[in-house]
Amino acid sequence: xxxxxxxxxxxxxxxxxxxxxxxxxxxxxxxxxxxxxxxxxxxxxxxxxxxxxxxxxxxxxxxxxxxxxxxxxxxxxxxxxxxxxxxxxxxxxxxxxxxxxxxxxxxxxxxxxxxxxxxxxxxxxxxxxxxxxxxxxxxxxxxxxxxxxxxxxxxxxxxxxxxxxxxxxxxxxxxxxxxxxxxxxxxxxxxxxxxxxxxxxxxxxxxxxxxxxxxxxxxxxxxxxxxxxxxxxxxxxxxxxxxxxxxxxxxxxxxxxxxxxxxxxxxxxxxxxxxxxxxxxxxxxxxxxxxxxxxxxxxxxxxxxxxxxxxxxxxxxxxxxxxxxxxxxxxxxxxxxxxxxxxxxxxxxxxxxxxxxxxxxxxxxxxxxxxxxxxxxxxxxxxxxxxxxxxxxxxxxxxxxxxxxxxxxxxxxxxxxxxxxxxxxxxxxxxxxxxxxxxxxxxxxxxxxxxxxxxxxxxxxxxxxxxxxxxxxxxxxx
Numbered sequence: 001x002x003x004x005x006x007x008x009x010x011x012x013x014x015x016x017x018x019x020x021x022x023x024x025x026x027x028x029x030x031x032x033x034x035x036x037x038x039x040x041x042x043x044x045x046x047x048x049x050x051x052x053x054x055x056x057x058x059x060x061x062x063x064x065x066x067x068x069x070x071x072x073x074x075x076x077x078x079x080x081x082x083x084x085x086x087x088x089x090x091x092x093x094x095x096x097x098x099x100x101x102x103x104x105x106x107x108x109x110x111x112x113x114x115x116x117x118x119x120x121x122x123x124x125x126x127x128x129x130x131x132x133x134x135x136x137x138x139x140x141x142x143x144x145x146x147x148x149x150x151x152x153x154x155x156x157x158x159x160x161x162x163x164x165x166x167x168x169x170x171x172x173x174x175x176x177x178x179x180x181x182x183x184x185x186x187x188x189x190x191x192x193x194x195x196x197x198x199x200x201x202x203x204x205x206x207x208x209x210x211x212x213x214x215x216x217x218x219x220x221x222x223x224x225x226x227x228x229x230x231x232x233x234x235x236x237x238x239x240x241x242x243x244x245x246x247x248x249x250x251x252x253x254x255x256x257x258x259x260x261x262x263x264x265x266x267x268x269x270x271x272x273x274x275x276x277x278x279x280x281x282x283x284x285x286x287x288x289x290x291x292x293x294x295x296x297x298x299x300x301x302x303x304x305x306x307x308x309x310x311x312x313x314x315x316x317x318x319x320x321x322x323x324x325x326x327x328x329x330x331x332x333x334x335x336x337x338x339x340x341x342x343x344x345x346x347x348x349x350x351x352x353x354x355x356x357x358x359x360x361x362x363x364x365x366x367x368x369x370x371x372x373x374x375x376x377x378x379x380x381x382x383x384x385x386x387x388x389x390x391x392x393x394x395x396x397x398x399x400x401x402x403x404x405x406x407x408x409x410x411x412x413x414x415x416x417x418x419x420x421x422x423x424x425x426x427x428x429x430x431x432x433x434x435x436x437x438x439x440x441x442x443x444x445x446x447x448x449x450x451x452x453x454x455x456x457x458x459x460x461x462x463x464x465x466x467x468x469x470x471x472x473x474x475x476x477x478x
Contacts, residue, residue, distance in 0.1 A: 013224055014141060018129045020198035022144040024084060024121030027091050027191055029152025031060060031118045032282070034188065035111075036306075037160025038181035041170035045179070046104040058423050059108045063115020064122065065415035071123035072408030079212075080128040080205045083120060088196035090117030095188030099178070114188075115415075121195075123411045127404050130395030131205040132221070139324035142395045146388035147317045152191070154310040160184050161307070207400055210241050266406050268454050269394055273414035275447035276390045279340050280440035281382050282418055283425050284309060284375060305372065309379055316383035329389050330457045336385020337448030343378035344441035347371055351433035386447070396458050 035057050042048065042056055067087075075083045090113055097110035126145050133141040164170045167180035174180045209218035219237050261267075324332060350371035355364055398406040428436035 014133055014137070017132055017202045018141040018144055020202050021084070021125050021128045021132075022148040023191065023195045023198055024087060024125040025145040025148030026152040026155075027087070027188075027195060028118050028122050029149035029154075030156045030188060030191055031091065031114050031152075033153040033156035034160065034184055035060070036157060037164055037170055038184045041179065041181040042104075042107070044171055045181070046107075048104060052104055056104060056107060056111065058419055060111040060115035060118070061415050061419040061422065063112035064119035065115075065412045065419070067116035067119025067121075068123050068411035068415055069119070069408055071120040071411070072127075072404035072406070074120070075124055075127065075208070075404045076211070079208050080124055080131075081199055081202060083124050084128075084199040085196055087117045087120040087124065088192050088199065090114070090120070092189050092192030092196075095185050095192060098188075099182040099184075099186035101182075119411065119415060122415070123404070123407050126391045126395035127407050128205055130392075130403070131207045132203075137325060138396060139329065139392050140321050142392035143317065143321040143324055143388035145391040145395075146383075147314070147321060150310065150313040150317050150383065150387070154307070154314055157307055157310055159187055163187075206237070207403075210237055215241070262409075263402075263406075265398060266402075266409060269397065269406055269410035270413045271450060272390050272393060272455070273410045274417045275443060275450060276386050277414055277417035277421050278440070278443040279344065279382065279386065279447065280421060280425070280437070280443075281379075281387070282422055283436075283440075284379060309376055312376055313379050313383045313387070316380045317388055320384045320388040323384075324389060324392060328457050329393055330451060330455055332385045332389050333451045333455065334448055336381050336389075337444055337451060339381030340378055340386070340444035341441055341448065343374045343381055344437050344444055346374040347378070348434045348438035348441055350374065351437060354433065393455070393458065 039057055046052075048056065067090075071083060074086075094110045094114035094117065098107055098114065101107035101110060125148075126142060129141050129145065130138060160170070163174060163180045163183050167174040170181040170184070171179055174183050178186075203221045203224065204217070206218040206221045209215070209221065215237050219234055222236050262270075320332065350367045353364065353367045394407050394410050395403075425436060428439065
């Protein structure tokens with residue numbers, strides 16, 4: 001089989017368009033990490049209890065679940081590009097509101113609004129990228145979403161560190177009489193504006209255009225993206241039209257199976273999303289600075305370790321982009337599950353050797369160094385597999401008729417799982433970090449079993465070939 005799917009110039013255009021759409025993932029990563037540098041200053045400024053402090057961190061995740069849930073139906077009604085613009089607007093407005101918040105409830109409201117925008121972006125980017133990508137490079141382009149997410153995390157951490165250092169601390173005044181923690185939120189306006197500008201310059205999804213009867217426009221877009229001339233684009237439009245044939249408008253009701261539950265393929269998407277979060281990856285990024293301080297590293301060293309971990313995540317995501325269309329989705333997921341199980345199990349063993357508790361917790365001897373290495377190898381295992389590959393699969397595994405709606409449900413499940421992990425970690429940590437990482441290791445092991453049993457390979461297949469993915473249990477991801 002040929003490894004190309006059209007002229008190289010068409011592929012280059014697809015890369016550029018997909019990169020622009022993936023900036024939504026940057027907002028996703030930036031928003032989830034920016035609170036890291038501000039949380040201590042917020043706690044002091046608003047005299048927050050531990051419960052309210054946790055709410056300030058996690059409330060955006062609940063907003064993201066809401067945004068993700070409605071993103072698919074909105075995208076089917078208004079188009080992918082218009083919904084991208086809505087996401088950019090919500091994120092930009094909420095960045096200003098969060099930076100100028102006068103009370104904790106004011107802040108929570110703005111953070112929820114930011115979450116809604118990020119939830120929308122988390123659905124639209126992978127759906128749009130899958131729909132404009134040639135099959136031969138769809139895995140690589142789909143992985144751009146995860147690359148953008150981890151880059152957003154890195155930039156947020158770097159921005160927080162710069163602003164806090166420039167002011168003296170996150171709580172100290174910086175420019176125009178505003179504290180540094182306020183500027184941490186305000187700088188979010190910049191990527192929001194960039195995202196909106198890029199969205200205005202990219203074409204609408206050809207599959208959405210066909211769905212709305214705008215076949216001539218769809219053919220032009222497909223030609224730009226590398227279809228084999230006008231005739232090839234026209235044939236592709238006809239193929240898409242057949243895959244979209246229906247008498248009613250798409251909705252969340254389409255996700256129902258023959259029984260009362262959801263279609264098997266939708267359950268696969270939901271469980272992929274849940275396992276991606278239940279291995280505890282965001283614990284590393286949300287609580288890493290506090291975690292490493294608790295086992296004996298200084299505040300400065302802990303921040304440095306966090307930044308190094310973020311850079312590691314970016315590098316291994318680039319590796320995933322290079323190999324996902326060669327190795328395939330399923331082998332990468334299985335390898336990642338094995339790596340995560342071993343590294344998380346190692347961390348559980350390390351923390352079983354800890355002495356003291358609370359702020360006095362420490363790992364004696366070489367256990368602290370072993371835990372640090374294991375944590376970074378865990379990030380490598382995740383970053384080369386479950387991080388990018390789940391987004392690739394969610395963008396391509398569903399039939400055309402339900403893609404946006406099914407992706408909405410799967411992404412909403414992911415945000416809820418993220419919220420559950422983020423809010424339960426402090427409780428688990430209080431009971432013992434060994435318990436927390438042992439539990440995440442168990443979920444990593446189960447994730448491998450799930451992939452082996454339920455996920456089928458999608459490498460190199462056209463989106464229109466995913467129509468058989470909704471029948472019996474042995475075809476749930478084909």
